[in-house]
Amino acid sequence: MKTVNIGIIGGGLMGREAASAFGRWFALNDFPVKAELTSVCDLNENVLAWYKNVPTVTQLTTDYKELLANPSVDVVYVAVPHNLHLELYLEVLRAGKDLLAEKPFGIDLEAANAIKAEADKTGRFVRCSSEFPFLPGVQRVISEVKSGNLGRIIEVKAGFLHSSDMDFNKPINWKRQTKYCGEIGVMGDLGMHVLHVPLRLGWKPELVFAQLQKIVTERPDGKGGVAPCDTWNNAILNTQVTIAGETVPMTLETKRLAPGETNTWYIEVYGTEGGVRYSTKDTKALWQFKMGREQQWQRTDLGFAGVPFPTVTGGIFEIGFPDCFMQMLAAYVAEREGALGERFGCATPEEAVESHKVFAAALESAKTKSVVRIGNLETQPA
Numbered sequence: 098m099k100t101v102n103i104g105i106i107g108g109g110l111m112g113r114e115a116a117s118a119f120g121r122w123f124a125l126n127d128f129p130v131k132a133e134l135t136s137v138c139d140l141n142e143n144v145l146a147w148y149k150n151v152p153t154v155t156q157l158t159t160d161y162k163e164l165l166a167n168p169s170v171d172v173v174y175v176a177v178p179h180n181l182h183l184e185l186y187l188e189v190l191r192a193g194k195d196l197l198a199e200k201p202f203g204i205d206l207e208a209a210n211a212i213k214a215e216a217d218k219t220g221r222f223v224r225c226s227s228e229f230p231f232l233p234g235v236q237r238v239i240s241e242v243k244s245g246n247l248g249r250i251i252e253v254k255a256g257f258l259h260s261s262d263m264d265f266n267k268p269i270n271w272k273r274q275t276k277y278c279g280e281i282g283v284m285g286d287l288g289m290h291v292l293h294v295p296l297r298l299g300w301k302p303e304l305v306f307a308q309l310q311k312i313v314t315e316r317p318d319g320k321g322g323v324a325p326c327d328t329w330n331n332a333i334l335n336t337q338v339t340i341a342g343e344t345v346p347m348t349l350e351t352k353r354l355a356p357g358e359t360n361t362w363y364i365e366v367y368g369t370e371g372g373v374r375y376s377t378k379d380t381k382a383l384w385q386f387k388m389g390r391e392q393q394w395q396r397t398d399l400g401f402a403g404v405p406f407p408t409v410t411g412g413i414f415e416i417g418f419p420d421c422f423m424q425m426l427a428a429y430v431a432e433r434e435g436a437l438g439e440r441f442g443c444a445t446p447e448e449a450v451e452s453h454k455v456f457a458a459a460l461e462s463a464k465t466k467s468v469v470r471i472g473n474l475e476t477q478p479a
């Protein structure tokens with residue numbers, strides 16, 4: 098069986114998550130390609146030390162150029178702060194490697210456009226991380242929408258809600274500082290996750306009115322003092338999309354201060370004939386509504402069956418974050434091999450750029466307190 102060698106640049110939270118998924122690749126049933134994590138780069142020696150426990154890793158380095166010079170590395174997953182995306186992604190592509198980029202795919206729209214342009218120029222296989230669509234519940238939402246069962250779609254809501262920032266004593270980190278995270282703040286952190294499914298269904302926001310909030314403006318600096326926390330904490334984007342020739346409101350929420358929410362990703366789609374909704378808050382539950390004499394929702398308890406790439410895990414067992422992350426990696430590797438078939442694929446550079454257009458327009462909307470046309474940043478009368 099063919100083996101694809103993987104390198105990771107940025108071995109922190111998400112680097113370790115990827116290592117854990119590659120480490121149990123054998124759990125994928127009849128998967129056509131073996132993926133093996135062989136090389137890891139991180140500036141921090143303590144972070145690198147963890148990877149000594151990963152038996153397939155043969156290269157540990159603090160210099161990403163050394164990893165990129167390794168001819169045996171085929172694909173590089175880059176999981177570093179957003180201010181480094183542009184430089185590192187371009188270097189990966191120029192080294193002749195394929196790239197699994199982390200979101201938001203550059204710190205801003207300009208960076209995202211430059212990364213996409215380099216991907217086009219080099220012809221390398223590039224996708225952007227976004228794992229939630231690979232949950233069976235989300236797959237069912239997508240097929241329900243495509244089935245036409247919902248009738249005329251009249252409203253869409255999607256969001257990603259965190260609450261760890263509700264702890265006001267949590268020390269500052271790079272994700273809460275504009276110079277590392279980007280001016281788009283929480284939208285850059287969570288927005289690609291929220292937009293992936295709508296964009297794939299062809300629901301491209303045309304207008305946006307954004308309500309952005311800076312709720313916590315300083316945090317402990319971890320050294321006994323305080324540091325400015327200057328990113329947008331919460332964002333509610335009221336957007337307009339065209340679905341089957343009709344104008345439809347689509348609300349997109351990304352929040353770091355959402356009381357009561359740990360890591361809640363959700364989507365709800367309502368039509369004249371029915372509705373469908375799914376939330377990771379209740380991972381097994383798919384909710385479907387069909388127009389009848391009474392207003393009645395039906396709950397289906399979903400199991401593991403329904404993942405795009407079957408594994409050894411029994412069909413009735415529950416799915417979790419590590420599983421959908423592994424499914425996303427499987428989709429990346431399968432698509433790179435031309436073996437994706439009809440299955441859902443990872444977010445494309447085009448989709449990542451589209452998400453940045455929405456975020457850039459949202460910033461403009463918040464600044465001008467007006468409705469902004471996405472793409473050309475034109476303001477419209479509210």
Ligand SMILES: NC(=O)c1ccc[n+]([C@@H]2O[C@H](COP(=O)([O-])OP(=O)(O)OC[C@H]3O[C@@H](n4cnc5c(N)ncnc54)[C@H](O)[C@@H]3O)[C@@H](O)[C@H]2O)c1
Nearest residue numbers: 107108109110111112138139140141144176177199200226
């Ligand atoms: N897909 C998801 O669900 C998800 C979740 C969290 C974060 N992310 C994204 O993943 C990326 C990384 O986030 P994280 O939470 O893993 O951050 P993290 O801070 O835990 O890890 C980042 C790592 O990058 C290393 N690093 C920094 N500069 C480097 C350089 N020049 N060369 C090599 N290593 C370097 C740091 O030492 C650190 O270990 C971001 O783009 C973030 O938005 C994605």
